[in-house]
Amino acid sequence: MSGTITISVDAMGGDNAPHAPIEAARLLLRERPDVRFIFHGRKADVAPLIEARPDLAAVSTIKHADVVITMDDKPSQALRKGRDTSSMWSAIQAVKDGDAHVAISGGNTGALMAMSTFCLRPMEGIARPAIAAIWPTLKSDIIVLDVGATIGADAELLVDFSILGAALAKALFDMNSPTVGLLNVGVEEAKGNESVKDAAKILSETRGAGFTYHGFVEGDDLGKGTVDVVVTEGFTGNIALKTAEGTARQVGTYLRNALMAGFLSRVGALLARGALSALRSKMDPRTVNGGVFLGLNGVVIKSHGGTDEVGYKSALGLAYDMARNDVLGKIGDGIAKLKPLKGAEHQHQEETPSA
Known part of the structure; x- marks a missing residue:
């Protein structure tokens, strides 16, 4: 734009x-x-x-x-x-x-x-909106959704979230075909609840949707950056988000206390101040502040309520990038490619006998 x-x-x-x-x-x-x-x-x-x-x-x-x-x-x-x-x-x-x-x-x-x-209002073809978070990893930033909008999700919603997350990754990270993984309790096909397993079958059978389905990912894959987009429902996603934020603060406190424990520690901290400054910046949750409401006929960003001007500026920067990269238009393109997924989903549900 x-x-x-x-x-x-x-x-x-x-x-x-x-x-x-x-x-x-x-x-x-x-x-x-x-x-x-x-x-x-x-x-x-x-x-x-x-x-x-x-x-x-x-x-x-x-x-x-x-x-x-x-x-x-x-x-x-x-x-x-x-x-x-x-x-x-x-x-x-x-x-x-x-x-x-x-x-x-x-x-x-x-x-x-x-x-x-x-x-x-939700975009045509999207049942419910999701909140997406930009998540720092050992490789690069990734997208994680939903992190709190919808508690519980069926296969249809998880497929929707895959499309939305992939469109956001393409727009913000300039990717042609982001990799998408479903968050699960294991990577084996037999593991997980029925919604996750049904969504996996739909995603694995579909081509040309603008992303590459990787398969199941586990909690530790969030930090590794195994995939570009991690999809889950809001209950699990919000717990994962808050746990990561708390862990970052905990590790930061441990490090700060260790570096100030004695004279030699303080000298070492002084000598390594450049590297420590870079580490603090990387672990600072303010630098990745901003949750994106995806799936609506308009873009809305949620900033952390307790952040200061530094954190809020990060959220404003995300808002700017969302508009500049025409994320809404790219999501619309992704939804147009969603129709084959929807068809596959309905066919799978018809073929699956009810309990």
């Missing part, structure tokens, strides 16, 4: 709002001068922060919204109280209206998914 990229920002979403999203926008503007912003929120809170940053003010518009969706609001409550009036809804509506290419919020995940689904 050529031209200016406009990002619609829920300025009131997240623990450190509105400062974090506004300062993050200024940081991104330094690297991406072709970006523009629409900030949604209480003008009295948002306007002074933007006006204090003249470079950002020159490329920004403020849309007033009285209601702020809190982290305690249930999705149904958020829809009732925040439809048409909240900063979150307003940010999503800007994408639907064509005023922005992508929306981003650090607010309540359940509310954001409910509002995004209600406002933008």
Whole structure:
């Protein structure tokens, strides 16, 4: 996609709002001068922060919204109280209206998914949207989905997620045929629940869908980078995501304590400060902040609610890349290739006797 990229920002979403999203926008503007912003929120809170940053003010518009969706609001409550009036809804509506290419919020995940689904609607051929995460590995970044949108998934959803994840990998990583693996308790064909095994049969029998089906992958394959896209349902995916984030912090704490344990350790840390700095950067979850809502008629990014401006800037950068690489268009192409998969799936279900 050529031209200016406009990002619609829920300025009131997240623990450190509105400062974090506004300062993050200024940081991104330094690297991406072709970006523009629409900030949604209480003008009295948002306007002074933007006006204090003249470079950002020159490329920004403020849309007033009285209601702020809190982290305690249930999705149904958020829809009732925040439809048409909240900063979150307003940010999503800007994408639907064509005023922005992508929306981003650090607010309540359940509310954001409910509002995004209600406002933008799932794409034709996709049953439910998914949240995709960019996952660092020993090789390179990969895509993991779903990491929290849908608890439990049948074979149809897992096939949908494979198409969505592959389209995202192609757009962000410039791949012709990403490899896709189904997360399972083992790599043997006989292992796993029926949904995973049925999805595997469908994917293994289909060609020309824009990706290469690798087979089953296990938990340790996430860190190895065995495949470009790992597919699972939201319950398992969210646990895997939170476990990885917690492990990264745990290892970072162990390393920091070990390096400060004594005089010789501190001298060693000083001598290795360059390598340690690179390691800290690699393990910093802020550098891969941002979950992508896939399968909707519009692109929405969920930033971690507790992140600072550095983490929020990473999410804004992801939003920019999603728009610049026309991820929505590439997903549409992937869905067009989904029809043979759907046909194979329905044929397989008809041939499988019911219990």
